[in-house]
Amino acid sequence: MFMASRIQTRAFSASARNLSKVTVLGAAGGIGQPLSLLLKLNPRVTELALYDIRGAPGVAADVSHVNTKSTVKGYEPTPTGLANALKGAEVVLIPAGVPRKPGMTRDDLFNTNASIVRDLAKACAESCPEANILVISNPVNSTVPICAEVFKSKGVYNPRRLFGVTTLDVVRASRFVSEIKKTDPADENITVVGGHSGVTIVPLFSQSRHPDLSSNAELIHRVQFGGDEVVKAKDGAGSATLSMAMAGARMAESLLRAAQGEKGVIEPTFVDSPLYKDQGIDFFSSRVELGPNGVEKVLPVGKVDAVEEKLLEACFSDLKKNIEKGKEFVAKNPGN
Numbered sequence: 001m002f003m004a005s006r007i008q009t010r011a012f013s014a015s016a017r018n019l020s021k022v023t024v025l026g027a028a029g030g031i032g033q034p035l036s037l038l039l040k041l042n043p044r045v046t047e048l049a050l051y052d053i054r055g056a057p058g059v060a061a062d063v064s065h066v067n068t069k070s071t072v073k074g075y076e077p078t079p080t081g082l083a084n085a086l087k088g089a090e091v092v093l094i095p096a097g098v099p100r101k102p103g104m105t106r107d108d109l110f111n112t113n114a115s116i117v118r119d120l121a122k123a124c125a126e127s128c129p130e131a132n133i134l135v136i137s138n139p140v141n142s143t144v145p146i147c148a149e150v151f152k153s154k155g156v157y158n159p160r161r162l163f164g165v166t167t168l169d170v171v172r173a174s175r176f177v178s179e180i181k182k183t184d185p186a187d188e189n190i191t192v193v194g195g196h197s198g199v200t201i202v203p204l205f206s207q208s209r210h211p212d213l214s215s216n217a218e219l220i221h222r223v224q225f226g227g228d229e230v231v232k233a234k235d236g237a238g239s240a241t242l243s244m245a246m247a248g249a250r251m252a253e254s255l256l257r258a259a260q261g262e263k264g265v266i267e268p269t270f271v272d273s274p275l276y277k278d279q280g281i282d283f284f285s286s287r288v289e290l291g292p293n294g295v296e297k298v299l300p301v302g303k304v305d306a307v308e309e310k311l312l313e314a315c316f317s318d319l320k321k322n323i324e325k326g327k328e329f330v331a332k333n334p335g336n
């Protein structure tokens, strides 16, 4: 209760003053740089804090010349650098960690990225426990539970403030559909639920304007494995960065709009979700209504057809393992 009232007060005062500090952890990377640029272009962001283990001051100096009003500062891994980058943040985006190379799954990134995310989550729990934490680092199905466990261990976990960024899946789905149907992707609102890797990504075309697409196996595969297309095309130089930056900036913008009082802001995101807890799945991506306190309402998955029912079954079994893996990691490796 105490936590909730503190959050409400902060959300109110932030929106009343319209001051929004946004922090990017991993800001000098392939995603971090264009994401920082897009955030600099967002008039809702008043202060931009860019942190990375290398190169953040350079990115900050560069982005700071863009002629919008927000201030930009780069932070290095000095004893106080990370804490200062996080202090007072309303939104923290985390694209820190290694990307895939051809032939790898997102889960293959676990060994490297799990401890990076755990340590950054710890810093967030200490320096900005009330911020909205947006996890981009893969494997999202495991890194989000890692953050939750760290926040719990510090006694500051608020499930309404933790988000796995799955926006790119709906961005892709709407674009791919528009290519098939020769429509404007802006008019294509495709629901994608589940998680963020392979078969855990479940597009629900039966709920779209084009229910016929729910039996289009090629399209379903393309949405589920869209990330692989980019990994293959980049040929060892990483994974999606530009489309991901756009997707991450959209998610941050939606949270800021909701924090500043806009009603009915809905985004797909991987959150601590009541939807399938009875089946042992604690985190799930679905359409979520956002508000000044973060998650306002987790919306139901809705009606699915027989094909989608099967896709969901496949999703559940992988997703459950991915979530467990993240939780177990923190239990066995609590870090310092």
Ligand SMILES: NC(=O)C1=CN([C@@H]2O[C@H](COP(=O)(O)OP(=O)(O)OC[C@H]3O[C@@H](n4cnc5c(N)ncnc54)[C@H](O)[C@@H]3O)[C@@H](O)[C@H]2O)C=CC1
Pocket (backbone or CB within 6 Å): 025, 026, 027, 028, 029, 030, 031, 032, 051, 052, 053, 054, 095, 096, 097, 098, 099, 100, 109, 113, 116, 120, 135, 136, 137, 138, 139, 140, 165, 166, 167, 168, 169, 196, 238, 239, 240, 241, 244
């Ligand atoms: N959620 C999603 O839809 C997507 C997630 N990703 C994931 O995002 C992550 C980042 O991808 P890229 O930007 O392409 O990688 P990158 O290698 O280009 O950049 C990562 C950055 O993180 C920094 N970093 C590493 N350890 C750090 C730490 N402890 N603290 C702060 N910064 C640290 C690195 O110095 C580097 O600048 C990957 O795990 C990738 O799989 C990528 C695309 C989509």
Ligand SMILES: O=C([O-])CC(=O)C(=O)O
Pocket (backbone or CB within 6 Å): 099, 100, 106, 138, 168, 226, 227, 228, 230, 231, 239, 240
């Ligand atoms: O495919 C990857 O490894 C990066 C990612 O999550 C995506 O592009 O959806």
